Amino acid sequence: MPFNLIFSIINFSGLALCLVFFALFLKLYLDPKIPKGTALYYFLTGVMLFALAFALALLQPSYANNGYDPAYHLLIVIGLIFVIVSSRHQINLLGMFQRASQQLKEQTAALTRQTAQDSTILDSVGECLFAINEQGKIIRFNGQAEKLLGWKTAEVLGKDLVDIVPGYYDENGRMVPKNKRPPFIALRTGKIVRINWFTSRYSLMRKDGTRFPVSGSVTPIILNGRIVGAIGIMRDATEEKDLDKIKTEFVSLASHQLQTPLTTINWYADMLLAGDAGALNAKQTEFVEELHQGAHRMSQLVRSLLDVSRIEMRSLNINPEPTDIALVCRDLRHEMEPIISGKRLSFKLEQETGLPKLNIDPHMVRTAIQNIMSNAVKYTPEGGKIKLSLKKRPRGINLDISDTGYGIPREQQAKVFTKLFRGENILNKETEGTGLGLYIAKAIIDKSGGKIWFESEENAGTTFHVSLPVTHIKAQKGTTELSRRRGILD
Amino acid sequence: MTPDKFTILTVEDEPPMLKAIDFKLTKEGFKVLKATDGEKGLKLALLKHPDLILLDILLPKIDGLTMLKKLRQDEWGKKVPVILLTNLVMDDRVTRRIVEDHPAYYLAKSEWRLDDVIAKIKLTLKI
The missing domain is CATH 3.30.565.10 (Histidine kinase-like ATPase, C-terminal domain)
Structure with a gap:
């Protein structure tokens, strides 16, 4: 009796194990990701047949008594065939692995090349380019930045941007407070900050203490919804500043030069109409009035054009x-x-x-x-x-x-x-x-x-x-x- | 008082404008002094002490505002009424300087008819 009981326990647990194996491998087997005809497919089929054969064998009551049933021997043989077939495929599997590893090596090399290329591209941008991390420390500084600001990349990496490149208002020469500086606005708000010299009117200081008017933009770098830094592009806006000055002077001069002859026409028409040069007849009065109105209209137009030019210059x-x-x-x-x-x-x-x-x-x-x-x-x-x-x-x-x-x-x-x-x-x-x-x-x-x-x-x-x-x-x-x-x- | 008791100095570099102002003022009975640049204007002002100065801003040699500044440094020139008559568009710089140097009026030529200018002159001289 105890002997029988032990056998029954072995029998029962063995059967359970076989069925669990069967179920596990069946699940894998039915996975659509494993295409038919592959090594894994044959291997799984083999393992499942083994599990089935052992389950059937254990179910035989005569098993305990060394009973014999050809059914499960047949299953074991078929299972063996599948495993052998799969091992043939496994040779291919090894080949595949080798190929994949080769491919990985090539891809890594390509990626390294690409990174180097991207880096060179960034460094070759014809505008001053810099990047900062979320603490405002410089993490990138290209060749133009070196040229424009007079600092070497090695000197500035890891330094606070605000200390390296101070900004000043052109109007009064005061320093732009840290929280008003575009890189910090970009870091804080997560929005692109565009700097147009015409509106911002401020300058940056070079290493040697000289200043230049600046235009450009600072864009936050957002990774997985988090602001991790900012990238900025800056340009020397000296040309814009000079043009602005020329335009302002031109506008002022033009207003004077264009208005002067018009005023002269108006004044003389006025004098004619007032009879300062003798009384005019009705037709003469009408004609002089036309002259007067034309000059007046022209004068208005000149003024409107000047207003428009000032509005558009945002000055x-x-x-x-x-x-x-x-x-x-x-x-x-x-x-x-x-x-x-x-x-x-x-x-x-x-x-x-x-x-x-x-x-x-x-x-x-x-x-x-x-x-x-x-x-x-x-x-x-x-x-x-x-x-x-x-x-x-x-x-x-x-x-x-x-x-x-x-x-x-x-x-x-x-x-x-x-x-x-x-x-x-x-x-x-x-x-x-x-x-x-x-x-x-x-x-x-x-x-x-x-x-x-x-x-x-x-x-x-x-x-x-x-x-x-x-x-x-x-x-x-x-x-x-x-x-x-x-x-x-x- | 009548206009003939008053002398007005006109500093203007545009001949047709100067001619028109001269004509109108003379017709009104004023005595008229004329200068075509700031240097001559200042010299004439300090020499003849006119009762009022009609002053353009853009002038050869020294401009109207510089002339006004120099005029205000003179004991007599401190008090003489000055009407700025110009087409110059005013920017901050000009405005500040004008206010500092106390002209009686600032008139934009294109907005003012000659008759209105005469009226302003009479008002300033309390005629």
């Missing part, structure tokens, strides 16, 4: 000061009175009480509002209505100018704020426009932190909305101001 000065916007509007209304009454327009100016003063550049915003108002006056036919209203808003003032004018064709509305835009419906009605007024107005309102938008229906009218914040703008140092329209000391 506008913004000098914010507390401004009573209602006063500006009333003043403009007064200035346009001759045209308003000449066209018998009704012009209403409504304002809510207790409007706050706005911290804006009064001269620039005046120009913007003037442009919108003069459009309303210009493009509203005789006898039409114009309304200007000023409303208090939680954080500023809304200014609405509506008219009963020609309107802007629907299909052209998207282009209203583009330079030189003129509505097709007014081209033959009003020859005076330059297509610059709204472009200038939008540039100014944007710069002042405000918004401008409009609704318009052809032959029904247009409403322009301007929202201006109470406080927004910081003084921005450009190099020029919009052309003055009046004496500053009046």
Whole structure:
């Protein structure tokens, strides 16, 4: 009995082991990743047949008594054949392994070559290129960087970028604080920081203490969603700086040189009209008036072009000061009175009480509002209505100018704020426009932190909305101001 | 007082403009002194002590602002009213200097008709 029991236990556990083997190898066998006909496939088939043969053998009750069943011997033989077949394949398997290892070697070599090539490419970039890690330490510094900054790569690797390359504001020569430096903004925000000398206006210092104006960009390096460093490209912007100076001087000179002959024409036309050279007859008066108007228009155009050139050079000065916007509007209304009454327009100016003063550049915003108002006056036919209203808003003032004018064709509305835009419906009605007024107005309102938008229906009218914040703008140092329209000391 | 009691110095390098200003001022009855550059203007001002100076900014030899600065260093020149009449677009630099040297007015030529300029002159001289 105990003997039988021992046999039964061996029998039972052996059977379980065989079945577990069978199941494990079957699972592997059915794995679609193992293609039929491969060494592993034959090997698995062999092992499974062995496991099956032993399981069958153990199931024989006569096994304990050295019983004989040809069935499992047959299975063992077939299993053996499969294993032998698989071993033949295994020779191929060895070959495959050797080939794979060879391939790996080649790939590694290619990768090394590629890395070296990439590295050379980076180092050969014609612009100063540097990279920093997340602590702001320099990890890469190319040949141009060496040339531009005067440092050798070996001297700067691992050093703090902020110590090696200090930045200075051109305006006052002060050092740019660490947290305002583009590499650190890029590291902190994970966004590309572009540096354009025209807007940033700062210089970097070389090893020898000399400085140069800089343009470029710093891009964060993001790996698996984490900022691990930043890569920067810098360029000596001396040429831009020189051009800016030439342009500013040209603009100033051109304004003087172009305006002078126009003013002369205006003054002499004025004198003729005033009868300073004797009374003119009706026809003569009419002709001189045409002269006068032409010169005046030209003068306006020159001024608008200068304003545009300053806006596009981004060299506008913004000098914010507390401004009573209602006063500006009333003043403009007064200035346009001759045209308003000449066209018998009704012009209403409504304002809510207790409007706050706005911290804006009064001269620039005046120009913007003037442009919108003069459009309303210009493009509203005789006898039409114009309304200007000023409303208090939680954080500023809304200014609405509506008219009963020609309107802007629907299909052209998207282009209203583009330079030189003129509505097709007014081209033959009003020859005076330059297509610059709204472009200038939008540039100014944007710069002042405000918004401008409009609704318009052809032959029904247009409403322009301007929202201006109470406080927004910081003084921005450009190099020029919009052309003055009046004496500053009046 | 009438204009004929007053002398006005005009410093202007553009002949047609100078001619127009001269014509208008003379017609109004003012006595007119003329200079075509800053150097002559300064010399004439200090010599003849006009009641008012009409001054352009862009001028040969010395420019209007330098002339104004030098004028303000003189005991008499400190107080003489000066109207700057120019087409020069003002930038910060110019503005600062103008304010420092206290002109009576700064007028942009292209914005002002000659009659308005005359009116400003009369206002300044309290005529």
